Amino acid sequence: MAPRWKGKGAEAKALADPVSKIVAQLQSSLIQTSASGILSGCSVLIAAEAEQTDLFSRACFGRPIVTVDKDKQWFQLSLEEAFFLCYSLKCLKIKVGDSSPKSYEELWHCMITRKETFSDLYKAYSHLRMKNWVVKSGSQYGVDFVAYRHHPSLVHSEYAVLVLSEGVGNDLNGRLRVWSDFHCTTRLCGSVVKTLLVLYINRNGNSNVSPLCLEKYTVEERTVSRWSPEQCREE
Incomplete structure (x- = not known):
């Protein structure tokens, strides 16, 4: 089945801005700011800077959520998305509550117990x-x-x-x-x-x-x- 592009020029836009490039930009931005998220239930919440808000949206990680904090945009990541950024791309640290960031093994155990x-x-x-x-x-x-x-x-x-x-x-x-x-x-x-x-x-x-x-x-x-x-x- 061939890809079904949405509108004229959509394929050209995708070829000019590949997903791999966008994800690499997000990875670099998160590493530079030592980004961290908070494990809450079966999702991870992260406050994104202005540049990161655009990259999260373009790379299709998480979904934006409305909060009273007008200075930052919060994103809700699924457990799979958060662990991918943390473990595979090594650009995100994840906390549980106010504790220090969890190690990979500790975080893995937390997620296994939740799902x-x-x-x-x-x-x-x-x-x-x-x-x-x-x-x-x-x-x-x-x-x-x-x-x-x-x-x-x-x-x-x-x-x-x-x-x-x-x-x-x-x-x-x-x-x-x-x-x-x-x-x-x-x-x-x-x-x-x-x-x-x-x-x-x-x-x-x-x-x-x-x-x-x-x-x-x-x-x-x-x-x-x-x-x-x-x-x-x-x-």
Whole structure:
């Protein structure tokens, strides 16, 4: 499925300002200001400077939230987004309350306790982000993520992403176990013009007690599409 660009000139704008370049600029800005966020529930809050506000928006990390603080723009990051900036890009420190920034291991433990499937979701999220896909929540489509080739203002998302793994009880997280699951999911994806991308996280026998496990996890990619008899029959 070809990318569906939004409006004339959108593709040219995306090519002139690639996602990798924007993310690198955000990374540099956060490192220079020793940026830190606050872990709150299942998200991380960060106050951005004026330049960073623009970069957060262009790089598609988090969402802006309205506060009484008029001097700074606050952003709410998902756990996956925050840990990616902290652990993979090493440009963000994260606190819990008023405490000092947590170590990677401490932060990993905090996030695992807040979201049982965090290790698998993070592996999938970082896998796509490192390939320069823009990754956002896919809850509105009944999937884990949606993946964009560039900023959502320029292009529609191409993939609806489901993350499967050994999971609790070795049940693939309870999804896509029977044919009807595949049928319903692919029909939904077809109706919103997206390709279903299944990322199977293989833990290879490793536990999730430390972020070091991520190096031993592997990702298997599979796209699933609905077969149309009309495309194959004789005229």
